[in-house]
Amino acid sequence: MLDRASTFADPVVVELLTTKFIPVAIDQAYQRRQKDAEGEFYRKIALQGPRHDFEGSTTQGFYAATSSGKFLFYSNHRGPGGEAGLVGELNRALAAAVDSADKGAPIEDGERDQRYNPKPPEGGLVLRVHSKVLHGYDEPKDRVQKIFQEGRGRDNFWITASEHEALAKGALPESLQRRLVRYHFVDNTRGEPPMWERDELRSLSMTLNNGELRGSVSLSTADGKRSFDAEVLGYVESSGGRVTRMDLVVRGLFEGCGEYTKGPPPGKFPFAISFTIADRSDTADAIPPQGSRGWVDGYFE
Amino acid sequence: MAALMGCFSGAASPGRAELDKSDFDRLEEALQPDTAERWRQIPWRISLLEGQRAAASEGKPIFIWAMDGHPLGCT
Numbered sequence: 001m002l003d004r005a006s007t008f009a010d011p012v013v014v015e016l017l018t019t020k021f022i023p024v025a026i027d028q029a030y031q032r033r034q035k036d037a038e039g040e041f042y043r044k045i046a047l048q049g050p051r052h053d054f055e056g057s058t059t060q061g062f063y064a065a066t067s068s069g070k071f072l073f074y075s076n077h078r079g080p081g082g083e084a085g086l087v088g089e090l091n092r093a094l095a096a097a098v099d100s101a102d103k104g105a106p107i108e109d110g111e112r113d114q115r116y117n118p119k120p121p122e123g124g125l126v127l128r129v130h131s132k133v134l135h136g137y138d139e140p141k142d143r144v145q146k147i148f149q150e151g152r153g154r155d156n157f158w159i160t161a162s163e164h165e166a167l168a169k170g171a172l173p174e175s176l177q178r179r180l181v182r183y184h185f186v187d188n189t190r191g192e193p194p195m196w197e198r199d200e201l202r203s204l205s206m207t208l209n210n211g212e213l214r215g216s217v218s219l220s221t222a223d224g225k226r227s228f229d230a231e232v233l234g235y236v237e238s239s240g241g242r243v244t245r246m247d248l249v250v251r252g253l254f255e256g257c258g259e260y261t262k263g264p265p266p267g268k269f270p271f272a273i274s275f276t277i278a279d280r281s282d283t284a285d286a287i288p289p290q291g292s293r294g295w296v297d298g299y300f301e
Numbered sequence: 302m303a304a305l306m307g308c309f310s311g312a313a314s315p316g317r318a319e320l321d322k323s324d325f326d327r328l329e330e331a332l333q334p335d336t337a338e339r340w341r342q343i344p345w346r347i348s349l350l351e352g353q354r355a356a357a358s359e360g361k362p363i364f365i366w367a368m369d370g371h372p373l374g375c376t
Contacts, residue, residue: 004338005340008339011339014342017364021361022361022362023345023346023364024346024349025345025347026347026366026367026368026371027372027374029369031349038348042349060367063367064363064364064365065365066356094362097362103357103360104356106357130332132332152332152334153374154375155374188375193375231319233325249320249332272331272332276329286347290370290374293370
């Protein structure tokens with residue numbers, strides 16, 4: 001969130017990464033644990049940096065390396081680019097890469113670690129999810145707080161083949177409803193959100209009639225410190241046994257936050273989420289749902 | 302065509318209003334991402350090995366944006 005609006009908003013950084021580097025974006029919680037060629041290549045690079053407790057803690061940050069895995073730099077500063085920041089580091093990395101004349105052979109994927117390479121269900125659907133706090137924040141104290149307050153959430157909602165088939169026939173499977181609200185009715189606009197536990201779903205009523213989906217949902221933690229009461233409206237169309245449109249909007253009052261989403265507006269605040277079928281035109285369409293992280297079977301149970 | 306259902310308890314909580322078509326249109330538009338944001342202009346790959354192969358082929362170094370949670374998602 002912060003990097004997008006600061007470091008990667010610098011036009012020089014954008015130009016350097018676009019023309020002189022191969023830019024890769026990853027959730028390192030996968031690669032640092034993967035028992036496959038990709039995991040090995042990531043750990044080879046990270047091991048040369050300052051963060052290499054692959055089981056115990058994060059290795060997040062910016063890394064540059066040659067194609068053979070020779071480490072060029074690590075940085076975890078979250079500020080603007082500039083010569084004193086990431087621009088300088090990128091330029092020094094480029095010079096070091098040229099000096100080393102280091103070049104690795106292409107590494108094939110080989111057998112992938114299935115736990116960390118979940119794929120969307122065959123015959124299912126992927127819906128893009130966008131979310132936003134509509135208003136309610138106090139005046140930001142600084143630029144960083146302003147960036148978080150303007151943050152938008154992005155995720156993907158995975159629907160199974162059998163749920164897709166049911167939707168195309170005009171039904172709304174309970175499994176889909178539960179997954180939708182437990183893993184996607186979350187405030188992910190300031191970072192990684194906590195998902196809703198089964199018993200935190202207090203009430204859920206959803207209907208699909210003649211292509212119009214309506215719903216009413218109430219979610220709350222046992223202590224009541226985090227809650228979301230929302231209404232849903234959507235449109236589902238199908239043709240030839242396939243869903244051709246599934247657009248939903250959710251609006252309600254959210255309260256509270258998680259460990260990594262601190263700094264919400266005070267009290268109950270208006271929060272909205274939208275869903276639409278992913279057409280694969282966005283690179284992020286291929287990212288697994290945040291709620292499936294490390295345990296895709298749990299996401300689908 | 303009519304169907305279903307899933308009701309655990311159905312009472313709507315106070316403080317929220319049923320959505321209508323104009324709410325739907327307004328919210329759908331408000332939630333669209335800003336496609337002009339600079340970070341979106343960077344040709345991010347999400348497979349490190351695809352990146353490695355491109356780096357080997359094009360003779361460029363790899364830049365990795367590694368986060369907790371996916372950088373193109375919620376973090």
